[in-house]
Amino acid sequence: MLEKALKGSKTYWMWLLALAVVFAVGFVVYLRQLEFGLGITGMSRDVTWGFYIAQFTFLVGVAASAVMLVLPYYLHDYKTFGKITVLGEFLAVASVLMCMLFIIVDLGQPMRLLNVIFYPTPNSMLFWDMIVLNGYLFLNIVIGWNVLDAERNNTAPEKWIKPLIYLSIPWAVSIHTVTAFLYCGLPGRGFWLTAVLAPRFLASAFAAGPAFLILLSFIIRRFTGFDAGTRARQTLAKIVAYAVLANLFFFLCEVFVAVYSQIPEHMSHLQYLFFGLHGHDALVPWMWSSMALMVLAVIFLIIPAARQNETTLIFSCAFVFVGTWIDKGLGMISGGFVPNPLHEVNEYIPSIPEIVITIGVYALGFLVLTLLYKVVTGVKKEVAGQG
């Protein structure tokens, strides 16, 4: 099937080339980071995880959200998702790949990465994260590829695929739960020290991932003519709506506990993010925008007329994606580090090289995603008798 990715229009090749160039630029800057150290980023002694780990966290969510397609389609035989499920699975593949790259670019000594395997340490959540991410990547490649191949040959998927599909459902939940456990089990970080962190991560993931998939399905329809189906998009849009609502609800629960209890070590991080602390307020406009975007999106997605209108649907999904990205990819990580354990305020702002490397990783992810989607649309067209 891979040959499908090798035949394409001029636009296709130009797009791949553009992504490759962006990736190459990011890679060159990464070489500079390898040489100098992580000092070329905006991270500091106080904010020791920044943009990279935040993107990792956000993308684990996008990857996990494939379960929102897999579960209805395979477990409940929801046929409407027949054309879009494999798109979700391959989005998960590209996302997990980016997650792993973000972990690697964040390491101070990436050459020693294998120490995690040489000295396996089950009491470290990072060890479990490595296992669940690799497992999830494996599951989605195998499942997506086999099911697509079966569809192409007009046969039923292999029998042994079925248990893997069922396994992939709890596994999807596990990747984001373990990722939340990286943060919420740390004793001195009041912002993350909450049992609602994993549920909140899942809620925002099930909003961001499907919203992005809806946007992708429009792009694919525009460029390849392959349509995942209006009904599939509408169902997804409802999933997005309630997932954003759940995310906002969990967030408000969090705000209530912190603000009503008035415990400083829980409240001060929210204060920093939404109002600024001791004159430091770089993230304030971002956080309010994030909230506004998510609230607007919920309104648009719940009103049937607005959801069914493609233009408002596109805007709503973009709002959800950007809103949840700010929430998780910007505020969630640095918000936990400010103020620091000594209650001093040192802000974090990503540096230019850090942003370039980040964009480079995204470029590689989109490159992989493009290739995978090219295969999918090629096969689907062939099956439909147009290829």
Add this chain to the structure above:
Amino acid sequence: MENSRRRFLKTAGFSILGVGAGSMLIGLAPGPSEAAGPAAETKPVFVDRPDAKHARRWGMVIDTRGLDARTCRKMEEACHSIHNVPDHIGKFGNKNHEIKWIWDTEFKHAFPGQEAEFLSDRLENAPVPVLCNHCDNPPCVRACPTRATFKREKDGIVLMDFHRCIGCRFCMAACPFGARSFNFRDPRPAIEDENPEFPTRMKGVVEKCNFCAERLAVGKMPACVEASGGALTFGDLNDPDSDIRKLLADEYAIRRKPNLGTFPSVFYIV
């Protein structure tokens, strides 16, 4: 290069499924400190000489009443020069990359959540030295994915293996005391007079106070204790007859963030 590393990671990922399952059985049974044991036993960090100082659990009492800014500076300089701690602020003016093993701060920063509202002028402004607490239940050790940081079985000191650390900085997020520093760049250009008897670090690894394990091994007291003019008492917390235990029996001493259950081995008389 990127490509080969990605392939490498994938293969690594598959093989970990097997390795991980095995280690689960071994690793999950004992608690976190026992799990860290083998690292300490197979490779002693500092070889004890005959006159080495021994304890079951090393601890420190800091009497803030006997400390002034000058003494604190002396302690900090003694520690940082002996351990080749780079001065990124002095050399490059970069506060983000700062590395410190012991430093002094105000009472309200050393004890957030325990701040007394109407503190005496002396305490309000007194310098409070802070350093790694060598917790009996260290969250940094629990978080480390490679056991590069571990609690030494024989005396409870929380140590770092600079050669094993992958620089993920999970331990820094886990430490509730901000005791750890990361080498955001090569530290060597920022070391004024290198002490050949202690290793310098490389970029990309975490470091922190080691309770002068290298000095205890040759029968010396920690550098900060020597420079403190008697304000710091160092000894075995497990020995009821030690000076440190007698001091703790006589004076009311507090610890930083005791509510977090890390059981710091550094006590403060305020």
